[in-house]
Amino acid sequence: MRMSELFSKTLREAPTGADCKGYEYLLRAGYIQQLAAGLFDLLPLGFKSIHKIEAIVRDEMERIGAQEVLMPLVNPADIWKETGRFYSIDKEMSRFVDRNERDMVLAMTHEEAATDMGRAQIESYKRLPRLIFQIQTKWRDDPRPRAGLIRVREFTMKDSYSFDKDQEGLEKVYKNHYDAYFRIFGRCGLPVIAVGSDSGMMGGKVAHEYMYLSPIGEDTIINCPACGYTANRQVATFSKTYYPAEPKAKELVATPEAKTIEELCAFLNIKPEQTAKALFMVGTFINDQNGEEEDKLIVGLVRGDMDVEESKLQNAARANSLRPAHVEEIQAAGMEPGFGSPIGCKKGTIVIVDDSAAKSSNLVAGSNKAGFHYLNTNYGVDYDGQVADIASAADGYLCPVCHKPLRASKGVEVGNIFQLGTRYSEAMNCYFQDETGVRKPVIMGSYGIGIGRLLACLAEQYNDEGGLKLPVSVAPYQVHLVSLVKDAATSERIYEELQAAGIEVLYDDRAESAGVKFADADIIGIPIRLTLGNRCLKEGKIECRLRTSGQTSNLELEGLVSEIRALIESLMPRA
RNA sequence: CGGGUAGUAGCGCAGGGGCUAGCGCACUUGGUUCGGGACCAAGGGGUCGGAGGUUCAAAUCCUCUCUGCCCGACCA
Structure with a gap:
């Protein structure tokens, strides 16, 4: 991509209201733009990153046998009435009637739609287990969106739904997700922890949340440094001391x-x-x-x-x-x-x-x-x-497992996994016949990852005074080629060569001063910056600087492509 | 939904009854410069969030309203 043709521009000053660094830089670097409260445009750079994240998610989901589907954002209210959530969920779910006066909703999640697919497709144990996923838009009319992409109203979510004939199967697919999620976040470069959680409106018993620990988070995580016990404060237990005595009269x-x-x-x-x-x-x-x-x-x-x-x-x-x-x-x-x-x-x-x-x-x-x-x-x-147990765990309280002091920290929920059991299948008549001919409700699970929120967390994790510095696995481009030479022939050639080799290049071919180009390169934060200047060029070399470490070296133009390939490979976060 | 705060050029801000609404950055044109947000010169860009009112006169005062942000309530 030539910067002279790039749709977005960088901002020298942060728009007011950009309260956290990651959000500020996503705006200033031209990754995103706000349309209204909780509604964001993804500009080309931001959308590139989102595509990279989605590719990683797809890869890992398919690796655990999930098949990609797509369910509509608009759902008939009927299926939500079947599970009761049409009534139990308040204004967070938006409703409307179509031209035939039929109740419709904007889906905030897809358990109902998935269960509806399941009941049509699954009638026998022979068609179990099955696992589907989608990457799709959700609408949740949150009363208070905040912090840029951290909490929005319309967002993209990877959600998967598992169908099993027994608890054993559910636990297996649950564990598969548990591991796959760590690989996904690992490949994106986001450090997360899994914590036991409240299942909230989803119902079900066993649930985990994947938390990115950060002061910008809204959830409080209770953790025991001694034994590793970790849970969302909403469900965290702790060891209590009681003071029993002979009761006296009040x-x-x-x-x-x-x-x-x-x-x-x-x-x-x-x-x-x-x-x-x-x-x-x-x-x-x-x-x-x-x-x-x-x-x-x-x-x-x-x-x-x-x-x-x-x-x-x-x-x-x-x-x-x-x-x-x-x-x-x-x-x-x-x-x-x-x-x-x-x-x-x-x-x-x-x-x-x-x-x-x-x-x-x-x-x-x-x-x-x-x-x-x-x-x-x-x-x-x-x-x-x-x-x-209705008491709130707090910093310094004692661990329920090992009785050492607990610590409290803030986190952002970037993913969750739920064992739903039969809540939806029973309510929606999603049954199968087992080996003995007995009709049983399908046992389900649901599993989500907020794609945009993941990008927001990455931006928060990877930035410095200069701007963003996303890992190469999720950065919009792999190489930022900055040309400072008058005669563009060489830089054009390098650009073509790198692109021909399948390397993703953002090429700054603009007639800007070196300072402007470097500042833009810093804020956009592509991991590898190649600078073609007159000095180096005479020696047949090009400067290579890593955004994260600032490490700089001069590479021979001869064999540059393989050099860069190896460099990208070495920078790639591992799961 | 409660509390706070702010809407004036693309972004950041100043102006607070009076004459043509300003500054920095960004933008356009010409010239000089050319490895860390250059310089000179000349330009373009505004329903002052909206509606109503007060007044000879409103960006400015009053009333209502819309929107953004922050805190809380809420939230997979």
């Missing part, structure tokens, strides 16, 4: 102005672990069959030295969604914010008690009368409720 005590645990502890001169903390949420419960919604107040109770993890609370309560409760709602259920506890709450309130509180005795808890707390409250005596 006792009302005036605690004016002591609304928080801190104030309470200071007032009563006690420690946080001697108290119980209540969090009030309103959960929405949706009938999957008809879409009818019901709101219920949920009280989450943890010991005062911990916090409630809302994802855990939502799962324990089996709520479809959670939001903080309004003061009036809390009071309507017979409780008082700031002095709240499940003691004496109205029937119909869902009470979830963390085991930390349930297994500790004589805690100070709210009395539900403003200005008063109870001393010596005990689970099973003063209040009841479902006991579950």
Whole structure:
């Protein structure tokens, strides 16, 4: 590609709002351009990189036996009604009616469409297992897109769907994905870790997320440096200490102005672990069959030295969604914010008690009368409720496996794998006959990688003051040829030779000063820069500089192609 | 959806009732320069986000509204 003909241009200054480096450079280097909130154009350079990533993904997916398909972005609402997700998913899924008044949706994922394909194609165990994948557009009307390509509304995703006759088969294909994903990210050059995760709206039990650890991430990952235990904070467990004792009778005590645990502890001169903390949420419960919604107040109770993890609370309560409760709602259920506890709450309130509180005795808890707390409250005596782990793991807490301190870090989710089981196949009647003639639901899995987000993470991982420096496996071109000589004949010849040899070259043939060309080369960040200058040329040489290391050497023009080939090979990230 | 912040040239910004709306970069033309964002000269480019209002006069004041970004809520 000649830079004199390149569609995009570089920007000297970062557009306002480019808050992280990777995003800033993708904009400034002319890889992407914003169209609206969460909507981005891929310019030629960015699209080249995306194609490279997709090629790696295809290669690795086909290697584990996946067959590429393409499902429509627009789905009839019917199949989403079959699984209930038409009702359970809120405004994040966009809906419309076609000219015949038929309900349609823009697919935010393709479990329904894939299951529909499966039920048409699979009737016997002889046609199992099967694995399909696609690289396709998703639309998710996220309320708050941010950080460039990290969180967008329209994006490209590689999603695969597995069909198996038994759990053993599912586990095998799951493991294949687990490994393939590491090869994919490895070949792209992105360091990731796999963490145990919440299955969220996907349903199913076993799930992993692939996290790129970075401060720009929105997920919190809990990790044990000692034994390697790693999980998303949404599901991370930790080792809790309990404080059981002989239960005493509860006792009302005036605690004016002591609304928080801190104030309470200071007032009563006690420690946080001697108290119980209540969090009030309103959960929405949706009938999957008809879409009818019901709101219920949920009280989450943890010991005062911990916090409630809302994802855990939502799962324990089996709520479809959670939001903080309004003061009036809390009071309507017979409780008082700031002095709240499940003691004496109205029937119909869902009470979830963390085991930390349930297994500790004589805690100070709210009395539900403003200005008063109870001393010596005990689970099973003063209040009841479902006991579950709803406490949030945090930095310094103890590992559930080896009891050493845990560490918390931020990460971006670039991929996920789910064992779906039969949630979709049962709901959508995707059954097969086994060897004995018994009809069984197909066992499914689903597996995703956000392609654009992967590029965003790579841009974040690979940049310096000068701009981008993507690995050669995903950079838009392999070689950036900069001509500084007046007579273009030699550089033209080199350009032709490299291209003829199948090397991908961005050729700066513009009439710009050396400084401008170098600055553009730096920001675009092609891994190998070849500079043809008058000095070198006289000796029959060309300067070769590596973007990442800055390492510079002069190569003979004679045999340049094979030299560059070898160099590209040596720079290629390994899985 | 709440809180904050900003919309003036392609990008970054200044101007805050008054005459022709400005600066840097980018762009065009001519000349000089030519290995790290060159220099000189001459140019082109604007519904000041939109609508309504106040006023002799609005980019500027008022009302409404749209959009972007940040924090939160939300999120595979």
